[in-house]
Amino acid sequence: MNTNLTDKLSKPIVAKVAIVGAGPGGLAAAIALRSQGIDVQLYEKAQEFRPAGTGLGLAPNGLSCLDAIAPGIVEALKSSGCEVHHTVLKNIQGETIRTNATKYLEQYGQPLLTIWWYRLQRVLASRLPSDIIHLNHRCIGFEQDENGVEIHFDGEKSVYADLLIGADGVNSVVREILFGEGKPNYIGSMCWRAVIKYRHELFNDYELVFVKGNKQFMYLLNVGGGYTSWISRKFSPEYSLSHSADEVKSRILHELADWDESFRAVVEATPAEQIWEGPICDRSPLSRWSQGRVTLLGDAAHPMAPAMGQGANTTFEDAYQLRECFADSANLQAALTSYEQCRIERTKIIQARSALGEMRYYDTNLASSTGQTQERQMSLNDDFHKWVYDFKPSVKS
Numbered sequence: 001m002n003t004n005l006t007d008k009l010s011k012p013i014v015a016k017v018a019i020v021g022a023g024p025g026g027l028a029a030a031i032a033l034r035s036q037g038i039d040v041q042l043y044e045k046a047q048e049f050r051p052a053g054t055g056l057g058l059a060p061n062g063l064s065c066l067d068a069i070a071p072g073i074v075e076a077l078k079s080s081g082c083e084v085h086h087t088v089l090k091n092i093q094g095e096t097i098r099t100n101a102t103k104y105l106e107q108y109g110q111p112l113l114t115i116w117w118y119r120l121q122r123v124l125a126s127r128l129p130s131d132i133i134h135l136n137h138r139c140i141g142f143e144q145d146e147n148g149v150e151i152h153f154d155g156e157k158s159v160y161a162d163l164l165i166g167a168d169g170v171n172s173v174v175r176e177i178l179f180g181e182g183k184p185n186y187i188g189s190m191c192w193r194a195v196i197k198y199r200h201e202l203f204n205d206y207e208l209v210f211v212k213g214n215k216q217f218m219y220l221l222n223v224g225g226g227y228t229s230w231i232s233r234k235f236s237p238e239y240s241l242s243h244s245a246d247e248v249k250s251r252i253l254h255e256l257a258d259w260d261e262s263f264r265a266v267v268e269a270t271p272a273e274q275i276w277e278g279p280i281c282d283r284s285p286l287s288r289w290s291q292g293r294v295t296l297l298g299d300a301a302h303p304m305a306p307a308m309g310q311g312a313n314t315t316f317e318d319a320y321q322l323r324e325c326f327a328d329s330a331n332l333q334a335a336l337t338s339y340e341q342c343r344i345e346r347t348k349i350i351q352a353r354s355a356l357g358e359m360r361y362y363d364t365n366l367a368s369s370t371g372q373t374q375e376r377q378m379s380l381n382d383d384f385h386k387w388v389y390d391f392k393p394s395v396k397s
Helices: 003-010 024-034 060-069 073-080 104-108 117-125 173-179 245-255 261-268 311-328 332-360 364-368 371-389
Strands: 016-020 039-043 055-058 086-091 096-101 113-116 139-144 149-153 157-161 163-166 185-197 208-212 216-222 227-235 276-282 294-296
Touching (some): 016 024, 016 149, 016 157, 024 039, 024 060, 024 117, 024 311, 039 157, 055 227, 055 311, 060 104, 060 311, 073 117, 104 371, 149 163, 185 332, 227 261, 245 261, 245 276, 276 332, 311 332
Parallel strands (some): 086 208
Antiparallel strands (some): 055 113, 086 096, 149 157, 185 227, 185 276, 208 216, 216 227
8 A cells, every 4th residue: 555545543633623713603613623543622702601503404404414524413412302294384363274295204304303502512512522622712814824723812821722713603713814705794684583491382383484574584493492482583684682681572573563462472481591693694706715724614614595595514524524634635725725625616606505595585576476486496496405405414424
């Protein structure tokens, strides 16, 4: 066997990796790279892992990659979330317009799971030694040379690594230092959301409810364990944030004033301080994610509107693909180049379709489209969804 190849197979191409951000993307990347014998250290600005975040959907493409990274983890996620068998579309009066049986498992080999972000974080963190996760570490900068990267944290703390991965979200400090883009792009959609212990007979018999209003909509997700995630978004060319938690709650209840009481009731039952309010943002796609010994992953690399529910799922694709590029490359630069070539074009397309999908939620003219146009659009969507969901880890002998 070739001596260089033997060396490559016997030891990883880098010894130590620092990941900034211990959300699902950073945790998945840590699991993936540790499986290759790499010393991975995670740095998270939060002082503790606390119940936070929204409900989200884990689609077949994301689950397939997670299962390849951490065999058996999908079963753990199933017990922590909710497998979606049916979705229902309702109007704001609470009347059912349409009920659909999901076919993800039959078509793609994995189901659609809805899960609380916090529970997803906990399941992923349970696959890692606790002493590699460093909380209360807010990254404020880094410097690199040909030998490594020195990462600086608030409080005059610094660490040194062979590679820095920025997995620190849409407002990524790492991305800003690399590319200096400023604030993300507001795409014209405001959001309010929360996860609470809640049951209502009108919609909890379903796993996923979508309520369509006038340039406004609401998702109700069963995220397992008796918890419901509600998410309301509204078209708003300009955005403004409320001044207090009570004002946030009053504002969303005002937005739902004409809606059936069953939908208002879930908001009424939510403590004001648990409601998150904010703008839906993305960023323009990058032509590269890496510079030297620094690269990006997940929302830091390709933040996208949530319309397609692909933020977390494409992040897990990133983590899987990064691991494969490390395994198949002779050196770090080759691995990062391969990683970008595998990921940038696909995520760019999904970013664009997600932004379009977000605005389609509010396009009242779509309802008056001709049947032929609607049929053509459905065909295009079916092909696109197959391309997205059918992404599977390669099988190696």
